[in-house]
Amino acid sequence: MSERAQLGQARRLVVKIGSALLTNDGRGLDVAALGVWVDQMVELVQQGVELVVVSSGSVAEGMSRLGWARRPDQLHELQAAAAVGQMGLVQTWEAQFKRHGIHTAQVLLTHDDLSDRKRYLNGRSTLRALLDVGVVPIVNENDTVVTDEIRFGDNDTLGALVANLVEADGLIILTDQLGLFDKDPRKNPDASLVTERYAGDRDLNAMAGGSAGALGRGGMQTKLRAARLAARSGAFTVIAGGRIEGVLSRLRQGDVVGTLLLPEQGRTAARKQWLASHLQTRGKLTLDDGAVSVLRQGGRSLLPVGVRDVVGQFRRGEMVSCVALDGAEVARGLVNYDAVDARAIAGRPSSSINEILGYISDEEMIHRDNMVII
Numbered sequence: 001m002s003e004r005a006q007l008g009q010a011r012r013l014v015v016k017i018g019s020a021l022l023t024n025d026g027r028g029l030d031v032a033a034l035g036v037w038v039d040q041m042v043e044l045v046q047q048g049v050e051l052v053v054v055s056s057g058s059v060a061e062g063m064s065r066l067g068w069a070r071r072p073d074q075l076h077e078l079q080a081a082a083a084v085g086q087m088g089l090v091q092t093w094e095a096q097f098k099r100h101g102i103h104t105a106q107v108l109l110t111h112d113d114l115s116d117r118k119r120y121l122n123g124r125s126t127l128r129a130l131l132d133v134g135v136v137p138i139v140n141e142n143d144t145v146v147t148d149e150i151r152f153g154d155n156d157t158l159g160a161l162v163a164n165l166v167e168a169d170g171l172i173i174l175t176d177q178l179g180l181f182d183k184d185p186r187k188n189p190d191a192s193l194v195t196e197r198y199a200g201d202r203d204l205n206a207m208a209g210g211s212a213g214a215l216g217r218g219g220m221q222t223k224l225r226a227a228r229l230a231a232r233s234g235a236f237t238v239i240a241g242g243r244i245e246g247v248l249s250r251l252r253q254g255d256v257v258g259t260l261l262l263p264e265q266g267r268t269a270a271r272k273q274w275l276a277s278h279l280q281t282r283g284k285l286t287l288d289d290g291a292v293s294v295l296r297q298g299g300r301s302l303l304p305v306g307v308r309d310v311v312g313q314f315r316r317g318e319m320v321s322c323v324a325l326d327g328a329e330v331a332r333g334l335v336n337y338d339a340v341d342a343r344a345i346a347g348r349p350s351s352s353i354n355e356i357l358g359y360i361s362d363e364e365m366i367h368r369d370n371m372v373i374i
């Protein structure tokens, strides 16, 4: 399969759109352009793609609504602009998707949310639930509560973290340039487009200018960092011009548009390597023979019913070891329940979790995506 053909096969994609593009260089939200992207996104959804949109533009749209010509320096002013602009942003996305009878959902995240395991898992469950019911989540940074990120941060990194979070096949970053050039095309008219590289390629950094346009924050440096982050979970990244006609549809067809940045290793290998790097385990689950053989067959989650014994004081999201009755280690994984709750539901069917705990966060004790078989 050619590398570009991966785009046609992708089942879950994150599309990130930057401020400059969304607000037509600060002239307020470009509703017509947004409508065109939505039409293409809907085509993807109709082909069975689960789609998450990471949309910048709240500060730029807020500035435009408040009649501010210059991006403020004060954090509280930036936050005020973001709060005003976010209203316009989600209203517009909602209205555009509604034309096609598709619901959207507003999801505001901070980087802290994604570095705390418990909040990470909760965010992931919510996004999964939205995708399961065919809703398109519209994600932005929660600018009201972040501190420095709004000033220095960028949504490229957020896009990559979301791609990791939902285990997307790919991250598509739409921007105001045709892709990554071998030097900044705003300053070098002779710059040429890079079509395909490995995300970890060291030469790329020298090509990318750090500074962004007047509205965006990241420039190409943060887009490359995002590609490296996305590659960690085996996802590819495309950086492409949002104004290229039919850009998303053309990418889907495998056309050579924009810059494709490939992960060095596939999704499963990347995920397993990441899990395997968690050497420290916080607890131990002893499994019955049935659960051991199901896990060894591969591709299955561990349900509470197969757990005989729970040892340790772990919290939801921490790494635990799974052992057979003879003590041999079978698997490791990120557990979905705190130790006390895990003990309470061990050996019980998933249908009784709600009755026992008064809530249910997951049917599995450990989801197969979060587990490595030893």
Ligand SMILES: Nc1ncnc2c1ncn2[C@@H]1O[C@H](COP(=O)(O)OP(=O)(O)O)[C@@H](O)[C@H]1O
Pocket: 017, 018, 019, 020, 021, 056, 174, 175, 176, 177, 179, 180, 181, 182, 183, 184, 185, 186, 207, 208, 209, 210, 211, 212, 213, 214, 215, 216, 217, 218, 219, 220, 221
């Ligand atoms: N090598 C490069 N190739 C393409 N663009 C570059 C490069 N180096 C720097 N840039 C700059 O990055 C800008 C895009 O980043 P940014 O303004 O943050 O966009 P966005 O709002 O889409 O995130 C371009 O307009 C361009 O000036």
Ligand SMILES: N[C@@H](CCC(=O)OP(=O)(O)O)C(=O)O
Pocket: 017, 018, 019, 020, 055, 056, 057, 058, 059, 060, 082, 140, 141, 143, 150, 153, 154, 155, 156, 212, 215, 216, 217, 218, 219
């Ligand atoms: N979250 C803020 C800032 C994000 C931002 O500037 O990102 P980007 O334009 O993608 O570099 C916003 O929506 O305006």
